[in-house]
Every structure is written in structure tokens, then in C-alpha cells.
Amino acid sequence: xxxxIQTHGLAAIEKAFAQAKAxxxxxxxxxxxxxYPDYATSLDVITAFAEVGADIIEVGVPFSDPLAxxxxxxxxxxxxxxxxxxxxxxxxxxxxxxxxGIHTPMVLMGYVNPFMAYGYEKLTADAKKYGIDxxxxxxxPADEADDLQKLVDAHKLGLVYFVAPTSSPSRIRLAAxxxxxxxxxxxxxxxxxxxxxxxxxxxxxxxxxRTVTQHPIAVGFGVNTPDQAxxxxxxxxxxxxxxxxxxxAGKSVDEARNLAAALRNAL
Amino acid sequence: xxxxxxxxxxxxxxxxxxxxxxxTVIPALEELTAKYLELKDDPDFQNxxxxxxxxxxxxxxxxxFAARLSEYxxxxxxxxxxxxxxxxxxxxxxxxxxxxxxxxxxxxxxxxAETGAGQHGVASATAAALLGLECVVYMGSVDxxxxxxxxxxxxxxxxxxxxxxxxxKTLKDAINEAIRDWVTNVRGSHYLLGSAxxxxxxxxxxxxxxxxxxxEAREQxxxxxxxxxxxxxxxxxxxxxxxxxxxxxxxxxxxxxxGVEAGGRGIxxxxxxxxxxxxxxxxxxxxxxxxxxxxxxEDGQIxxxxxxxxxxxxxxxxxxxxxxxxxxxAEYTYATDxxxxxxxxxxxxxxxxxxxxxxxxxxxxxxxxxxxLSKDAVVLVNLSGRGDKDLDTVINAxxxxxx
Numbered sequence: 001x002x003x004x005i006q007t008h009g010l011a012a013i014e015k016a017f018a019q020a021k022a023x024x025x026x027x028x029x030x031x032x033x034x035x036y037p038d039y040a041t042s043l044d045v046i047t048a049f050a051e052v053g054a055d056i057i058e059v060g061v062p063f064s065d066p067l068a069x070x071x072x073x074x075x076x077x078x079x080x081x082x083x084x085x086x087x088x089x090x091x092x093x094x095x096x097x098x099x100x101g102i103h104t105p106m107v108l109m110g111y112v113n114p115f116m117a118y119g120y121e122k123l124t125a126d127a128k129k130y131g132i133d134x135x136x137x138x139x140x141p142a143d144e145a146d147d148l149q150k151l152v153d154a155h156k157l158g159l160v161y162f163v164a165p166t167s168s169p170s171r172i173r174l175a176a177x178x179x180x181x182x183x184x185x186x187x188x189x190x191x192x193x194x195x196x197x198x199x200x201x202x203x204x205x206x207x208x209x210r211t212v213t214q215h216p217i218a219v220g221f222g223v224n225t226p227d228q229a230x231x232x233x234x235x236x237x238x239x240x241x242x243x244x245x246x247x248x249a250g251k252s253v254d255e256a257r258n259l260a261a262a263l264r265n266a267l
Numbered sequence: 268x269x270x271x272x273x274x275x276x277x278x279x280x281x282x283x284x285x286x287x288x289x290x291t292v293i294p295a296l297e298e299l300t301a302k303y304l305e306l307k308d309d310p311d312f313q314n315x316x317x318x319x320x321x322x323x324x325x326x327x328x329x330x331x332f333a334a335r336l337s338e339y340x341x342x343x344x345x346x347x348x349x350x351x352x353x354x355x356x357x358x359x360x361x362x363x364x365x366x367x368x369x370x371x372x373x374x375x376x377x378x379x380a381e382t383g384a385g386q387h388g389v390a391s392a393t394a395a396a397l398l399g400l401e402c403v404v405y406m407g408s409v410d411x412x413x414x415x416x417x418x419x420x421x422x423x424x425x426x427x428x429x430x431x432x433x434x435x436k437t438l439k440d441a442i443n444e445a446i447r448d449w450v451t452n453v454r455g456s457h458y459l460l461g462s463a464x465x466x467x468x469x470x471x472x473x474x475x476x477x478x479x480x481x482x483e484a485r486e487q488x489x490x491x492x493x494x495x496x497x498x499x500x501x502x503x504x505x506x507x508x509x510x511x512x513x514x515x516x517x518x519x520x521x522x523x524x525x526g527v528e529a530g531g532r533g534i535x536x537x538x539x540x541x542x543x544x545x546x547x548x549x550x551x552x553x554x555x556x557x558x559x560x561x562x563x564x565e566d567g568q569i570x571x572x573x574x575x576x577x578x579x580x581x582x583x584x585x586x587x588x589x590x591x592x593x594x595x596x597a598e599y600t601y602a603t604d605x606x607x608x609x610x611x612x613x614x615x616x617x618x619x620x621x622x623x624x625x626x627x628x629x630x631x632x633x634x635x636x637x638x639x640l641s642k643d644a645v646v647l648v649n650l651s652g653r654g655d656k657d658l659d660t661v662i663n664a665x666x667x668x669x670x
Contacts, residue, residue, distance in 0.1 A: 144287055
């Protein structure tokens with residue numbers, strides 16, 4: 001396959017959803033931060049995700065003040081920072097993963113201040129160079145993102161906005177209009193982290209989004225087990241899992257690989 | 268000079284401000300903005316607030332002519348706006364009570380607050396007790412250690428104080444944790460943010476609730492000194508006491524506005540919280556939902572700051588201050604820990620007033636400024652809080668210095 005010309009950016013994300021749809025299943029989208037528990041291991045974990053069939057991978061950029069994250073991802077990203085992980089390392093890590101032959105679409109997920117410090121122009125230009133397909137920025141709402149949006153569109157990259165259980169119809173329309181690739185539906189009001197049960201209102205949230213857009217919907221925050229993933233997979237187009245995988249990787253790469261495989265196979 | 272009306276509808280003060288927060292709380296910010304703008308012009312709400320300001324906070328707080336300090340410094344006449352005499356010991360109650368009333372009007376029953384020095388936590392707990400609201404206060408464990416009496420006060424007032432162990436364990440981390448709580452409990456809780464920062468509408472709303480300081484002082488100083496002041500000096504952490512006294516004077520072109528940041532162990536040491544004084548580490552950035560100057564590494568990680576006063580120990584600054592500086596309407600300087608300690612002691616001895624360490628930074632600037640001015644010059648200082656909470660810190664600092 002190495003000789004095939006790989007699609008990149010928004011097209012690669014769209015292709016991943018189209019492929020899963022053809023197989024009549026939802027996409028599996030694991031999240032993992034670079035630098036946890038250390039740089040080399042984080043690349044091995046991401047490699048394992050690709051090997052077990054992840055459709056898209058969200059690659060986390062550690063930040064000193066991660067206010068949308070729960071305790072597990074906070075702790076992991078603080079360790080990554082102590083290891084000296086920078087946004088530059090995260091960008092280059094994706095380049096290294098591409099060199100290992102991983103063609104799974106990868107989106108960089110991080111907070112706005114480090115991306116601003118990196119420079120949006122350089123970031124979007126480096127995306128092509130290193131093989132980054134898009135961005136997710138939890139503290140950059142769709143109506144504050146014009147600078148980044150223009151560059152993302154010029155480079156034909158993905159840009160994922162959030163819809164929350166509290167979002168009004170006008171906020172849902174805004175996210176739908178501006179998102180490139182998919183919409184990130186937050187399952188619960190709260191920070192990232194596994195919850196006991198998924199809320200009933202999720203079905204209504206999904207229906208509300210479906211009335212305004214054809215964009216794929218991926219659900220995250222609180223997805224914990226293969227059973228939950230299976231249930232969700234029947235409702236939405238993508239299942240995002242972060243915290244549970246970060247916890248598993250805290251034990252070993254194999255634990256993370258096994259959980260990722262189980263989640264993928266549940267879809 | 269007439270300053271432009273800020274912020275705009277999206278919460279921008281020129282290039283600063285905005286709303287950079289997770290989507291989950293955007294609807295709550297929209298609701299809050301709409302409700303606040305409605306109540307701002309609602310006579311019932313304003314009357315209720317006015318009556319509580321009079322009968323509960325003890326407003327108007329007086330302006331005191333600091334005769335002995337003026338004489339000692341040998342220059343300008345120095346006047347102190349006595350927010351230290353407001354109920355609960357600082358200006359923080361002006362905003363806490365305003366927002367707590369707003370919380371009731373929104374039909375919410377729980378308030379979330381963060382605190383650094385503990386003054387905003389105490390003010391929030393006080394307002395919550397008065398109005399029968401549940402109150403949760405997040406406080407960095409480092410700050411809990413250096414502000415023990417305020418922790419006890421909050422508990423007495425019925426608030427739940429949650430220690431924050433993440434990051435630098437100070438104010439910025441307490442704000443992170445408060446926002447996490449709010450994101451989770453957004454439907455029934457109001458986030459009672461304590462300074463003129465954060466996402467729109469907080470910088471505007473907190474400024475408005477604190478403007479009572481400047482509105483009163485403007486009248487009082489004219490009665491006492493027969494003129495508007497030549498200088499107004501206030502300390503700037505997030506910037507609520509300073510914006511509260513500056514704002515009603517913004518169109519008085521002859522009144523110079525001076526904000527005093529925390530110089531900590533000196534700018535060269537890198538251990539300070541002077542966001543405007545250190546171009547190497549303070550750049551335009553985004554922290555806690557607003558675009559302003561932020562002390563950060565090259566990689567955009569937020570830096571840990573240092574100040575002897577917990578209330579000034581914060582890596583960013585309210586967006587309206589960035590705007591006032593950008594417009595060259597206000598000037599910003601800093602005072603070091605050492606200078607603040609000197610000022611603290613001087614005000615105790617010469618005026619019989621124990622100032623908060625935060626406010627001592629403003630006094631420190633006056634010590635430098637007043638001797639250079641003529642005897643006719645009038646300097647108004649915002650004495651934002653009282654220093655009882657700081658006695659342990661001062662005792663330790665003085666004994667370390669062998670005094």
C-alpha cells in the first residue's frame with residue numbers, strides 16, 4: 001500500500017467516514033496525548049490504535065491549563081509536560097508515525113493558547129508537511145475561530161467543532177456550518193472522563209443535529225466500555241474514546257491495544 | 268477625550284476580550300449576558316442592589332485624607348478610597364452581591380466561585396449566606412495555606428471550600444476547577460467569577476458592579492479636594508478594583524490612571540506577575556476565556572507567577588486593562604514584594620490603617636510618585652481591602668528579613 005497516493009486533510013477524514021458507512025458501522029476514534037507516559041510509548045500506543053483498525057486518531061497536545069479535561073487526562077498531560085513535551089514534538093510525532101507507515105487520518109487536538117503561540121499559519125502549513133489532517137480546539141468556539149478557519153479551508157484540512165447537550169438550535173447550525181469533517185457531540189455536560197451510564201437525552205441531541213446537517217456526528221466524553229460503544233454506534237457515525245484508553249495505557253501498551261481492539265470490534 | 272464604548276456585542280475591548288470557552292457553557296454565557304443586560308436597566312433590580320449596598324455593605328465607603336502620609340512624603344495630597352471598610356473587608360463584595368442577586372433572578376440556587384487571596388471567596392460566601400444560596404469555593408492549596416483565616420471565614424459562612432491540587436495550586440488553577448464544575452453543573456449553577464476577566468460578559472459585568480467605587484469617589488473627592496484628582500492609583504491582579512475606580516473617570520482626560528502590578532522578586536528574576544512589564548514572557552494569548560496579555564512560555568504553556576499577595580498572583584490581566592493601555596488611557600507600573608511590605612508598614616504607622624498586601628502595591632507606587640508632585644496635586648488611591656488576612660504572611664516575611 002505504501003506506493004498508493006494517500007489522501008490528506010479533510011478528504012482523508014471524509015473518506016474514513018464513507019468507508020465505515022459502506023461497512024455499515026460507526027467509526028472508531030481513539031484519543032491519545034503525545035508524551036504520556038513518555039514520548040516513545042505514546043507513539044507505540046497510537047501505532048497500536050492504527051493496527052487494530054482505528055478510523056481516525058485524535059492526537060492530544062498537552063497544555064498547562066486543560067480546563068475541558070477531567071482528572072485522568074489532566075494527570076496524563078501534566079506528566080507529558082513534565083517530560084518536556086511541546087506542541088512542536090506533537091507535530092513531529094505525527095510525521096514520525098507517517099514514516100512508520102501509518103495512514104490513518106490524524107487530527108491534532110489541543111487548546112487555543114499553544115496553537116496561537118505556534119502560529120496558525122505555520123501550524124496549517126506544517127499540517128501538510130507532517131501529515132496532520134485537521135484540528136480540534138475545545139476552547140475555540142465556532143464564532144471565535146475565523147483566523148484559523150480561513151487557513152484550514154485554504155489548506156483543505158479538517159476542523160471539528162463541538163455541540164453540547166445545552167446547545168441551542170442556532171449554536172447547532174453554527175457548528176454544522178463551520179465544521180469540516182465531523183461534529184463532536186459532547187455526550188454530557190462536564191469534562192472528559194468515563195461515566196457510569198450514557199444519558200437518555202443523547203438521542204434527542206442527535207436528532208436535533210440531524211435536522212440541520214448531513215455532517216457525520218461523533219460522540220465523546222464519557223464513553224467507557226465496548227458495550228457503550230456498541231450502543232452508541234447504532235445512533236451516531238463515530239465513537240470517540242479518550243479517558244478509558246489513557247487509563248489503560250497507564251498500565252501498558254498492550255492493555256491500551258486490547259481495549260482499543262475490543263472497542264473497534266464492538267462497532 | 269471620550270473613550271469608545273466597550274465592549275462590543277461580542278465582548279471585545281478593541282482587540283482584547285471575547286469568549287474562548289468550551290461549547291457547553293456558551294449557552295449559559297448567552298443567557299447570563301441577556302439577563303444581565305435586562306436587569307442593568309431594571310429599576311427593581313437596581314433598587315434592591317442599591318439598598319443592600321447601603322444597608323449591608325455599608326456604602327458609600329468613605330474617602331479619607333491621608334494627612335500624615337501626605338506630609339511624610341512631602342508632595343501631593345493623598346486621599347484613600349476606603350474599600351477596606353466595605354463589609355467582609357474588601358471591594359470584592361460589590362461584585363459578589365451583584366452577581367448573587369442576578370443568580371436568584373436567573374432561578375439558580377447554587378453559586379461556584381474561585382478565590383486567590385480568599386477575599387472573593389469570603390465575599391461570595393457572604394452574599395450566598397445573605398441570599399440563601401448554596402456556595403462552593405475553589406481555592407488552590409498553596410493559597411489555602413497562606414490565607415488560613417479566610418478559609419475558616421468561608422466555612423463559617425456556610426460555604427464548601429474545595430482545595431485545588433493541580434498545576435501551581437493557586438488562583439489560575441482554582442479558576443480551571445471552577446470552570447470544570449460549571450461545565451458539569453451549568454444548568455443549576457451560576458459561576459460567580461470574581462474579577463474583571465474571563466469570557467464575555469464577565470469583564471463588562473464585573474466592571475459595572477465595581478464601578479460604584481469610582482462613581483462614589485468622583486463625587487467625594489470633588490467635595491473634599493474641590494477638584495478631580497490628578498492621579499488615580501490602584502493595584503491590578505485580574506483588575507476589578509482598578510477598573511471599578513478607573514471606569515467612571517475614563518472621559519476625564521486630565522485624570523491620570525495608574526495601575527500597579529505585582530513585581531514580585533523583581534522583573535529580572537522572572538518571578539512576578541507583571542504582565543505588562545516583561546515583554547519576554549508576556550504576550551497576547553488566551554487564558555480562561557479571554558484574549559489579553561498572558562505570561563507564557565515560548566510554547567504557549569501558562570507560566571506560574573509569584574507575588575507576596577495571593578490576590579495579584581495571576582498570569583493574565585483583564586481585557587479592559589489591556590485596552591486602556593493600548594489606547595494609552597492608563598499607565599501600568601509595578602511594585603515589588605519588598606516595596607509592598609514597606610508600604611504596608613508605613614500605612615499602618617502613619618494612618619492607623621492595615622491595608623491588604625494587594626492594596627499595599629498601590630500605596631508603594633504613591634510612595635514613589637507623591638514626592639515628585641507639587642503640594643496642590645491630588646492623588647486618589649484605591650485602598651481595595653484590609654490587611655487582617657495578611658498578618659501571617661507579613662509576620663513571616665518580616666522575620667525572614669530579620670525585622
